Amino acid sequence: MSKLSKNRVSPSEITDEKVWNRRRQIIGAGGLAAGAGLLGGAAMIARALSDSPERQEKERNPVFRPVSSPGKLEPTPYRYITSYNNFYELGVGKRAPAENAHYLKTRPWTVTVSGECEKPGTLDIDELLRRFGQEERIYRFRCVEAWAMVVPWQGFSLAELLRHFQPTSRAKYVEFETLYDPQRMPGQKRRLIDWPYREGLRIDEAMHPLAFIATGLYGRELPGQNGAPLRLVVPWKYGFKSIKSIVSIRFTEQMPVTTWNELQPDEYGFYANVNPDVPHPRWSQRRHRVLGKGIFSEKEPTLPFNGYAEEVAHLYDGMDLRKYF
Amino acid sequence: MNFTSARLYKPLIFALCLLPLAQLAWGLFSGALQPNPVEALLHGTGDWALRLLLVTLAVTPLKRLTGWRRPMLWRRMLGLFSFFYAALHFTIWLVLDRELLWSEILVDLTKRPYIVVGFSAFLILCALAATSNAWSMRRLGQGWKRLHRLAYLAALLGVLHYWWLVKADVREPLIYLGVFLVLMVLRLPART
Numbered sequence: 001m002s003k004l005s006k007n008r009v010s011p012s013e014i015t016d017e018k019v020w021n022r023r024r025q026i027i028g029a030g031g032l033a034a035g036a037g038l039l040g041g042a043a044m045i046a047r048a049l050s051d052s053p054e055r056q057e058k059e060r061n062p063v064f065r066p067v068s069s070p071g072k073l074e075p076t077p078y079r080y081i082t083s084y085n086n087f088y089e090l091g092v093g094k095r096a097p098a099e100n101a102h103y104l105k106t107r108p109w110t111v112t113v114s115g116e117c118e119k120p121g122t123l124d125i126d127e128l129l130r131r132f133g134q135e136e137r138i139y140r141f142r143c144v145e146a147w148a149m150v151v152p153w154q155g156f157s158l159a160e161l162l163r164h165f166q167p168t169s170r171a172k173y174v175e176f177e178t179l180y181d182p183q184r185m186p187g188q189k190r191r192l193i194d195w196p197y198r199e200g201l202r203i204d205e206a207m208h209p210l211a212f213i214a215t216g217l218y219g220r221e222l223p224g225q226n227g228a229p230l231r232l233v234v235p236w237k238y239g240f241k242s243i244k245s246i247v248s249i250r251f252t253e254q255m256p257v258t259t260w261n262e263l264q265p266d267e268y269g270f271y272a273n274v275n276p277d278v279p280h281p282r283w284s285q286r287r288h289r290v291l292g293k294g295i296f297s298e299k300e301p302t303l304p305f306n307g308y309a310e311e312v313a314h315l316y317d318g319m320d321l322r323k324y325f
Numbered sequence: 326m327n328f329t330s331a332r333l334y335k336p337l338i339f340a341l342c343l344l345p346l347a348q349l350a351w352g353l354f355s356g357a358l359q360p361n362p363v364e365a366l367l368h369g370t371g372d373w374a375l376r377l378l379l380v381t382l383a384v385t386p387l388k389r390l391t392g393w394r395r396p397m398l399w400r401r402m403l404g405l406f407s408f409f410y411a412a413l414h415f416t417i418w419l420v421l422d423r424e425l426l427w428s429e430i431l432v433d434l435t436k437r438p439y440i441v442v443g444f445s446a447f448l449i450l451c452a453l454a455a456t457s458n459a460w461s462m463r464r465l466g467q468g469w470k471r472l473h474r475l476a477y478l479a480a481l482l483g484v485l486h487y488w489w490l491v492k493a494d495v496r497e498p499l500i501y502l503g504v505f506l507v508l509m510v511l512r513l514p515a516r517t
Binding site for chain 2: 076077080083084088092093094145147149192193263264281282283284286287289291292294295296298299
């Protein structure tokens, strides 16, 4: 975990999960605006008081909310989200990342933005957090291995971050890279993958309001095993697209090489949109196991674009999704 | 108590073979298998089916190397336990993972290589389990020994099943493969 600094939340301030789940009743009872909805009341006040241009922009244009949230999404318990992770940088197997998370020191940390943009630059993580603030998004998460969960992320819109660096018209794609440092990521001592982990999005996917940079989880700082200190979340794609522990973002003209596609091109594509009609060569994608349920609970049917079809399907009009998987 | 009595050891081996099951059951009821208990059960039962099968294949090499013959008395029990865990593995897969959706299951059993080899291994183990008795040995005569040599094939298919289902970390399947190859090499006739 990162060293505590003046701006970090101290453990005593971290909200207990049960209290966090009841926070809307608590806030409502406190008399703050009930219309906070998915935005925490405190976050709204903090945002209103800040003076960064990004935050003022956010006040004028409230953040896009996913329309097709079928009923209320029940978040998966924190202890499961943080103990069942695919993060080979911190070890193989689902439990190793949590066990090795303490190696991943997240301060100092910088993100370098480069490539086809007017204002390339490097931002310190704390600068990023200050500038872009925190909002909450509760998203479905669907792994390509056919398990799924619901995660209450905190962070900011990827589009906001990218716009700050002013991508040019030559920016057709966005490429992301994870940290490469075997001291902080002991799993990288094994050449299981061609480190560092790389991922990418088409520019319209990256600029879509649903694309999110997560820096927190359940109101707490993002744990190492979940991709501290910041990770991408693209909820309509398989989880491996949601690259963790980002250090580099690059605007490119060519489609970037992505790690899993490079490793096994007939199994993992660039787009990796959740699609029950396109099986993984070795298993069906029609149904998925929801984490944290009993052994006799049913799997859930997988929805096209993980249930976000209304928001994103148009991005792929005319594309054969069996070919561009 | 006579510690050389064969009768003492068989119940002990029996109990030891049940330990993995007890551990899985305990894990299930204590919540330790969460958040994906079906996957944990599949992995655990698969592991022990393969391990016990490899143990049965180690009996002859052990006798050759050390002269220790007693494990031959336990081999049938170990083999049947391997079948037991494989049957559990297959049943859990069918009922809890595939949810008895037969059209999907048929696709899996015929079109997905890692499942085809796994299922074939299971079918072999069924045949071996069904003939693991004196009556079958009498009825089949010479054929019995040939039939039970299929245990080697079942082990190899089991290793392939594991190897072909992992995404990137092939370390464990390769360890099993290594053990299998060593056991096979140890069966080769000794050079004079």
